Amino acid sequence: MTSSIQSTGTHGAGRNVPLLPAIGLTVVALVVLGAIFAPLLVSNQPADLVDSAYAPPGSTLLGTDVLGRDLFSRLLFGARLTLLVAFGSTTIGFALGCLWGLAAAELGGWFDDLTDWIVNIVLAFPPLMLGLLLVSALAPSLAILIGALAAIQLPRVVRVARAIGQNVSSLQFVEVARARGEGLFSVLYREILPNILRPLAAEYGLRVTYATLFISGLSFLGLGIQPPDADWGGLVRENMSAMQIGSMLPVLAPACAIGVFAVAMNLVIDWIDESTFERQMSND
Amino acid sequence: MLNLITRRLFFALLALFATSVIVFAATEVLPGDVAQAILGQEATPELLKSLRQELGLNRSPVERYFSWLGGFVTGDLGHSLASKADVLQTIKPRLANTLALAAYAAIVAVPLSVLLGIICAAYPNRLIDRIFSVVSVFIVSIPEFVVGLLLVSVFAVQLRWFPAVVVRLNWSEPLSLLVQLMLPMLTLLCTIVAHTVRMTRAALLDVLSMPYIEMALLKGMSRWRIILRHGLPNAIGPIASVVALNLGYLVSGVALVEVVFAYPGLGRLMVDSISYRDLPLIQATAMIMCLMFIIFNLIADILAVLFKPRGASVR
Numbered sequence: 090m091t092s093s094i095q096s097t098g099t100h101g102a103g104r105n106v107p108l109l110p111a112i113g114l115t116v117v118a119l120v121v122l123g124a125i126f127a128p129l130l131v132s133n134q135p136a137d138l139v140d141s142a143y144a145p146p147g148s149t150l151l152g153t154d155v156l157g158r159d160l161f162s163r164l165l166f167g168a169r170l171t172l173l174v175a176f177g178s179t180t181i182g183f184a185l186g187c188l189w190g191l192a193a194a195e196l197g198g199w200f201d202d203l204t205d206w207i208v209n210i211v212l213a214f215p216p217l218m219l220g221l222l223l224v225s226a227l228a229p230s231l232a233i234l235i236g237a238l239a240a241i242q243l244p245r246v247v248r249v250a251r252a253i254g255q256n257v258s259s260l261q262f263v264e265v266a267r268a269r270g271e272g273l274f275s276v277l278y279r280e281i282l283p284n285i286l287r288p289l290a291a292e293y294g295l296r297v298t299y300a301t302l303f304i305s306g307l308s309f310l311g312l313g314i315q316p317p318d319a320d321w322g323g324l325v326r327e328n329m330s331a332m333q334i335g336s337m338l339p340v341l342a343p344a345c346a347i348g349v350f351a352v353a354m355n356l357v358i359d360w361i362d363e364s365t366f367e368r369q370m371s372n373d
Numbered sequence: 374m375l376n377l378i379t380r381r382l383f384f385a386l387l388a389l390f391a392t393s394v395i396v397f398a399a400t401e402v403l404p405g406d407v408a409q410a411i412l413g414q415e416a417t418p419e420l421l422k423s424l425r426q427e428l429g430l431n432r433s434p435v436e437r438y439f440s441w442l443g444g445f446v447t448g449d450l451g452h453s454l455a456s457k458a459d460v461l462q463t464i465k466p467r468l469a470n471t472l473a474l475a476a477y478a479a480i481v482a483v484p485l486s487v488l489l490g491i492i493c494a495a496y497p498n499r500l501i502d503r504i505f506s507v508v509s510v511f512i513v514s515i516p517e518f519v520v521g522l523l524l525v526s527v528f529a530v531q532l533r534w535f536p537a538v539v540v541r542l543n544w545s546e547p548l549s550l551l552v553q554l555m556l557p558m559l560t561l562l563c564t565i566v567a568h569t570v571r572m573t574r575a576a577l578l579d580v581l582s583m584p585y586i587e588m589a590l591l592k593g594m595s596r597w598r599i600i601l602r603h604g605l606p607n608a609i610g611p612i613a614s615v616v617a618l619n620l621g622y623l624v625s626g627v628a629l630v631e632v633v634f635a636y637p638g639l640g641r642l643m644v645d646s647i648s649y650r651d652l653p654l655i656q657a658t659a660m661i662m663c664l665m666f667i668i669f670n671l672i673a674d675i676l677a678v679l680f681k682p683r684g685a686s687v688r
Contacts, residue, residue, distance in 0.1 A: 109507070209384050209388075210387055210388050210391045213385065213388030213666075213667050214388065214395070214663060214666075215621075215625040215626065215662060215663060217628060218663055219395075221647060221659070222395065222399040223399065224647075226399040226400065305516060306518065309629065310628065310629065310644050311644075312644070312647060325518070332525065335530055337526045337530060340522055341522065341523070341526060344519040344522050344523070347515075347516060348516070348519045351514035351516070352510065352514040352515065355510050355513065355514045
């Protein structure tokens with residue numbers, strides 16, 4: 090009403106983003122752009138042999154890897170694979186999980202009870218074990234990795250969406266909409282969804298970060314993306330021998346890429362919705 | 374309350390059963406014929422048939438599941454496909470190594486993080502609290518194998534203080550063992566301290582916001598006396614629960630850290646057996662890790678219920 094009302098907390102308008110989230114947003118944007126435009130940004134193809142093994146930076150920006158390929162080029166193309174798996178699997182798992190969780194909250198009854206059971210049982214399973222078993226049972230192709238990761242994310246998203254949905258669906262305007270005769274999807278889409286966008290956005294970011302760390306871990310173990318392609322975790326794995334000759338860059342560059350991207354994402358998430366971040370810390 | 378605990382126990386048992394089904398199913402649907410995989414392409418049909426007979430592959434999956442589960446419960450985990458060694462004997466030393474590392478990390482991490490959590494809660498939003506809050510965002514975000522590699526690059530490659538890999542544990546000299554395990558321990562420490570500090574702080578601040586704390590403050594009690602006498606005892610439940618959760622994580626999620634340090638633990642054994650498609654080993658290692666995870670989760674849940682302040686609702 091009046092301009093003297095001050096915004097409380099950090100969740101103000103976009104133009105006064107605090108320093109740390111601003112840095113986070115910039116880093117995430119740079120990584121995504123770098124991944125998208127990778128073919129335009131590199132002078133050597135990621136599979137080309139350009140120099141001797143573990144050549145120091147000079148003719149190439151970051152030097153070369155274990156076989157003498159351009160490390161910078163492999164890093165950018167690795168970002169493509171990492172982000173493709175992370176965003177792809179999260180988007181699938183998230184869409185299905187939200188629909189399931191919100192429907193359970195809205196419908197209630199036996200469907201809600203069944204959902205609660207399934208989620209509780211699956212969440213009692215250590216996620217890394219689930220991932221390892223899934224990829225050991227199915228050959229690790231790109232599609233299967235994305236599908237497996239989506240499946241691992243699903244119960245977590247269902248639980249969050251269900252909890253958020255339960256909070257909102259007991260509010261008066263939702264009751265009114267129901268009394269007016271709106272159907273399930275109309276209630277979900279028009280009444281509930283607009284009111285839960287902020288926590289859902291934060292949850293999406295959280296799940297993307299989680300998927301990034303997960304696929305990196307799997308590939309680092311040699312059970313994710315298979316050579317000659319490599320995501321960031323795979324790059325760490327294939328260059329591990331560099332440490333024996335005291336050259337840390339080929340290992341640390343992809344390792345730091347994973348860490349920097351995850352830190353940047355979490356800085357943004359923490360800013361979007363603090364409680365989401367707290368929850369991640371409690372049940373990861 | 375008893376009701377809640379039975380409910381949690383019931384879910385844990387259900388999860389255990391589901392775990393055994395998932396583990397069995399996941400390893401059973403492996404592409405290809407196990408007998409063929411063992412004997413190779415040149416195997417004669419007679420050999421294949423007799424090996425299938427020997428492995429019991431001609432029985433129905435349900436039958437095999439129950440005989441496998443029965444064997445698991447009675448300690449008969451079968452024999453490794455690759456080395457023919459008894460699985461139980463293979464796993465025992467690996468499990469001991471993993472537990473030793475987890476215990477080392479826990480003994481250092483738990484007192485340290487609870488202490489840090491108390492300090493952060495005693496001075497909320499002051500400098501030390503803010504510094505730790507930012508630092509914890511960083512530590513939580515970086516995956517443990519990257520933390521491990523960073524530690525190796527600094528303390529093993531540059532400074533040469535600690536060994537970069539742990540190939541055999543030196544049990545005979547406990548002191549040198551502590552030095553030997555320093556880097557893997559520090560890696561695990563980083564991954565659990567941030568969680569535990571944040572949760573300890575939150576639990577304690579929750580208690581400190583209650584009216585009786587204000588009463589104590591108005592009586593003129595000192596900050597530390599209030600925290601130690603009135604705050605901490607009532608925050609023990611959530612803190613203990615977080616600690617148990619992290620211990621579950623320690624024993625079930627160490628595979629990545631073990632691979633970084635070539636550590637001869639259970640996690641690396643599982644990763645190796647997956648690459649060799651050694652079914653009995655995969656099944657046994659996965660079951661044991663899930664078992665420990667579920668048990669620690671159950672302990673965490675029960676602690677949360679037991680210590681729950683009267684009148685507060687359960688999440």
